[in-house]
Amino acid sequence: MSTNEELSHSLRTFADDCNANEKLRVMNRDWNRVIHIHADDTQADFTLTSNDGTVVYSDGAPSTCDLRVSANCEILTQVFYGEVSPNEPYNEGTLRVDGSEDDVLRLDFITAMLWEE
Amino acid sequence: MTAPQNGLRRTIGLRTVISTSAGLTFASSTFLVVVTVGMLMGGNGAWLPICIAGILCAIAAAAFAELCGLYPNAAGIRVYVQRAFGEEAAQVVALTYMSVVTLVVGAEAYVLSYVLHTAIPQIPPPIWIVLMITLATVANFRGLKVAGMLQDIITYSVVVSIVLMSLFALNTGAFHPAALMHPGSPGSLFTAVGIAIFLFVGFEWVTPLAEEVKDHRSIARGMFAAVILLTVVYSLVATAMFATTGRAALFGTVMHRVPTPHLVFALTALGRAGAWVMIVTSLFMSLTTFNAGLISVSRFIYASARDHVLPPRFAHVSLKYATPDVAVFTIYVVALVVSMAVYFTRSFVTLINLAAVTEALIYSFALVTVASLRKKDASRERPYRMVGGSVLAISGSVLFLLVGLGVVFQNNPAAWGAGILLVVIAAGWFAYVRKVVLPRKEQLKLQQKQRRASRRPQSSEEL
Numbered sequence: 401m402s403t404n405e406e407l408s409h410s411l412r413t414f415a416d417d418c419n420a421n422e423k424l425r426v427m428n429r430d431w432n433r434v435i436h437i438h439a440d441d442t443q444a445d446f447t448l449t450s451n452d453g454t455v456v457y458s459d460g461a462p463s464t465c466d467l468r469v470s471a472n473c474e475i476l477t478q479v480f481y482g483e484v485s486p487n488e489p490y491n492e493g494t495l496r497v498d499g500s501e502d503d504v505l506r507l508d509f510i511t512a513m514l515w516e517e
Numbered sequence: 518m519t520a521p522q523n524g525l526r527r528t529i530g531l532r533t534v535i536s537t538s539a540g541l542t543f544a545s546s547t548f549l550v551v552v553t554v555g556m557l558m559g560g561n562g563a564w565l566p567i568c569i570a571g572i573l574c575a576i577a578a579a580a581f582a583e584l585c586g587l588y589p590n591a592a593g594i595r596v597y598v599q600r601a602f603g604e605e606a607a608q609v610v611a612l613t614y615m616s617v618v619t620l621v622v623g624a625e626a627y628v629l630s631y632v633l634h635t636a637i638p639q640i641p642p643p644i645w646i647v648l649m650i651t652l653a654t655v656a657n658f659r660g661l662k663v664a665g666m667l668q669d670i671i672t673y674s675v676v677v678s679i680v681l682m683s684l685f686a687l688n689t690g691a692f693h694p695a696a697l698m699h700p701g702s703p704g705s706l707f708t709a710v711g712i713a714i715f716l717f718v719g720f721e722w723v724t725p726l727a728e729e730v731k732d733h734r735s736i737a738r739g740m741f742a743a744v745i746l747l748t749v750v751y752s753l754v755a756t757a758m759f760a761t762t763g764r765a766a767l768f769g770t771v772m773h774r775v776p777t778p779h780l781v782f783a784l785t786a787l788g789r790a791g792a793w794v795m796i797v798t799s800l801f802m803s804l805t806t807f808n809a810g811l812i813s814v815s816r817f818i819y820a821s822a823r824d825h826v827l828p829p830r831f832a833h834v835s836l837k838y839a840t841p842d843v844a845v846f847t848i849y850v851v852a853l854v855v856s857m858a859v860y861f862t863r864s865f866v867t868l869i870n871l872a873a874v875t876e877a878l879i880y881s882f883a884l885v886t887v888a889s890l891r892k893k894d895a896s897r898e899r900p901y902r903m904v905g906g907s908v909l910a911i912s913g914s915v916l917f918l919l920v921g922l923g924v925v926f927q928n929n930p931a932a933w934g935a936g937i938l939l940v941v942i943a944a945g946w947f948a949y950v951r952k953v954v955l956p957r958k959e960q961l962k963l964q965q966k967q968r969r970a971s972r973r974p975q976s977s978e979e980l
Contacts, residue, residue, distance in 0.1 A: 409974065427836045436525070468525050481973050487824050488962075491596055493588045498525055498728040501591050502660070505816065509834045512823060 402477035404444040410480035411437060411446050411457050417482075417514055418455040424513055425453035431506060436465040437480075439473040467499035467507060482515040529729045533669055534739025538723040539746050540672035542716065544806040545628045545799040546621075548779035550715045550869055551755045552767050557709040560764045563755035566709035567716060571748030573920070574717040576913040577880035578744050579903040580887045582737035585724035586900035587890060592820065593724055598882060601889040605950055608826060610882060612946040615817045617875040617939070619848065621718070622810040623855025624868040626650055628776040629803040630860070635780055636796045646856045653807035654849040657815060660840045662808055671801050678798040679750050683757035686786035708927055711920035714880070715873040716751050720744060721883075722809060737901050761786040774863035811848055818844035825958045826950075870924050870935035877921030884914035 402410075418424050428450055435448040438461070445461035469476070475495055478484045486508065489495035497504045555563035590596045594614065599607035630645035656662070720743050727736050758767060758778070762785045770778040783795035819841035822831035835842040859865050888907040890897075903910060925936030 406973070423836055427834075427839050431839070465525055477973075483973070485823070487820070490590065491592060491599060491824065493590065493596060493600060496589065498589065500729050501725045504591055505819075506839060508820075508823065509839060512832060512834065 402474045404439065404442050404473065407437075407439060407444065407473050407477045407480070408446060408459070410477045411448060414480040414482075414514075415448060415455040415457040418450075418510065421514060424510060427453075427509070427513070428455075428506075429453040433466040433503060433506075434462045434464065435467040435469060435507070436462055437476060438468065438470040439476055440470055441472040444473065465499075467497065467503050469495070469497050469507075471495040479511075482511075485515075486511050525728065527729055527731045529665070529726055529735070530731055531735045531739055531742075533665060534723055534726060534730060534735045535742045535746065536669045536672035537726060538720045538740050538743035539676070540668050540805045541719040541722045541809045542743075542747055543672065543675050543802040544621075544625050544718075545632055545779070545803045546625050546776070546865070546869060547716050547751070547802070548754075548758075548782075549628065549771060549776055549865065550712060550873075551751060551758060552771050552778045553866065553869065554709045554713050555755060555759050555764075556768055556771065557705040557712070560759040560767075561756070563709075563759060564752040566706055566713045567752045567755060568748055569706075569710045570713035570717060570920075571744055573710070573913065573916060574714070574720065574744045574880070575741060576909065577883060577917070578720065578737070578740035579905075580880070580883045580910060580913070581721040581724055582740060582901045583887055583899060583903045584883060584890070585727050585736060586733070587894065587897060589727045591725045593721075594879060594883060597886045597890070601886040601893065605955065608950045608954060609943060609947045610879070611817070612821070612826070612950070613939075613943045614875065614879055615814050616942050616946070617872055618810055619814050619851055620855055620868050621872045622807060622814070622852050624859055624865045624872075625803055625806045625810070626852065626856040627859040627865055629799065630856075631775070631777050632780065632796055632799045632803075635777060636793075643857065643860055646860065647853065649803070649807065650849060650852050650856065653811050654845060654852075656808070657811045658835070658838060658840055658842060658845045660838050662812055668805070671805055675798055675801050676746065676750055678794060678801075679754050682783060682787060682791060682794060682798075683753040685791075686757040686761045686782070689761070689786065707920065708923045711877055711922075711924035712870065712873050713751075714877045714917075714920065714924075715869055717744060717747055718872055718876045719809065720747070722813065733900055757786070758782045771866065774865070776865055811845075811852065815841060815844040815848045818847060825961045826954050864931070864934075866931040867934045867938065870932050871938050874921045874924040874935060874939060877917045877924065881914045881917035881921065884910045884917065888914070 433450050437446040447458045447462045449456045475489050479486045554566050584597045588596050595607050595611035598610050626646050630642035633645045634642045762782045767778050779795050783791040818831050821827040831844050833843040888910040891907050925932055
């Protein structure tokens with residue numbers, strides 16, 4: 401089982417990967433969103449903020465958010481390290497992504513461009 | 518206004534949920550269904566199967582409200598069926614459903630092309646078909662969609678327009694309430710209810726908005742309100758059409774494969790001004806159908822490619838517009854081919870029957886899924902529980918199955934042709950899923966796992 405520290409590291413790695421990907425920076429230059437990541441089992445909260453194509457990681461829950469990603473700590477860690485496609489837990493109902501349909505799709509585009517291409 | 522809940526910004530109110538749910542079902546081709554239902558009911562009794570279909574769809578709405586609360590997921594019916602009956606069934610149901618939606622978009626383009634050809638006769642229907650589908654595709658490609666306030670304006674304009682035209686027509690025509698009580702034979706009524714299900718196709722597509730609504734009860738309330746609104750609007754317009762326009766004129770449109778009975782009604786009952794109002798109304802109705810249909814199917818193609826169901830090239834994303842460009846272009850080509858095929862064969866009644874029976878079977882599936890998940894996922898939180906529980910769910914499922922079968926078991930080629938087409942589509946996808954998708958998915962998942970370099974640190978000191 402993953403720990404909160406591992407999840408935190410996976411999110412920082414995810415943010416670094418996004419920032420290092422020029423294509424993603426171009427695609428997300430006008431996608432300014434606050435993403436709340438919540439681990440159901442450990443009740444840990446983290447925030448990813450996408451602003452002008454740059455993704456910034458921070459600890460804790462945001463006051464308001466556009467997207468909320470929740471699952472147990474292990475699934476979240478696997479997803480943000482790129483070890484599993486988010487589609488699998490999402491379609492199984494074990495990963496929940498709350499937000500507008502377009503934003504949920506955009507988050508999927510990001511993971512596809514990071515790990516599937 | 519924004520209403521934070523668990524920190525998540527929520528902006529959509531009940532009014533927009535109703536307009537989205539009802540707006541997704543409004544289509545120019547629905548008037549053909551009103552006439553087809555009327556043909557089975559001797560004209561004046563068309564309101565009765567529409568009301569019965571509305572009651573059945575209210576039961577289906579309750580099922581979708583429970584399922585969407587149980588699994589708030591944009592993939593909708595695909596996820597519900599997967600949880601209840603496994604991946605194979607879910608893939609076949611979803612692929613078949615999306616194939617039929619594509620055919621309906623093609624049929625809608627055909628109907629609208631005739632409406633616009635009536636307005637501007639110099640431009641022939643095939644040109645209108647290319648123009649309308651191209652415009653809708655460009656909007657889809659650029660990520661534009663009818664939503665929020667624009668959806669409110671379009672839907673409520675359509676409602677006001679149809680209601681006012683119907684009331685004016687009833688006021689001027691030879692309307693006799695007693696005529697409403699001659700509904701025809703029970704067998705015809707049964708078949709007519711099945712076909713009338715088409716009038717409600719897609720009301721449940723509002724469920725992806727579940728996480729954007731200010732009040733979580735709005736989705737259930739909005740779907741019920743939309744079903745009631747649709748029942749009233751279509752019952753009223755059906756009554757007005759048959760009260761004011763000769764049966765021969767209306768029946769003739771369907772029998773001679775002219776897809777514009779609503780223009781015949783508007784011109785007869787309200788003159789040229791009425792016809793122009795109906796043309797604009799029809800354009801509004803088709804706009805939401807194109808928008809919802811093309812967006813849903815293209816996003817479904819993208820999601821299926823991401824899930825290894827379709828080839829990976831369909832998951833390509835446009836960097837400029839952040840839309841699945843290959844999927845959008847694919848659905849553009851398919852919609853054009855289908856529309857042209859409908860234009861040359863004039864087989865739109867077959868497609869309407871196909872959509873009606875498919876939707877009835879989807880609602881049947883949704884209801885039986887509720888009953889199944891009440892057992893399988895009994896402890897999972899349900900923000901909304903369907904009244905009547907498993908008993909109503911299973912009864913409703915059987916009813917939908919029967920009325921769906923009633924559509925295809927008619928003595929005409931357009932009916933049984935729809936049944937054969939549905940069997941061919943479903944069997945084709947079943948074979949594809951079983952022989953290609955499931956084995957390939959396992960293999961690809963394994964390869965992908967090995968290929969992916971995990972960024973996980975090797976020791977805890979690196980954290």
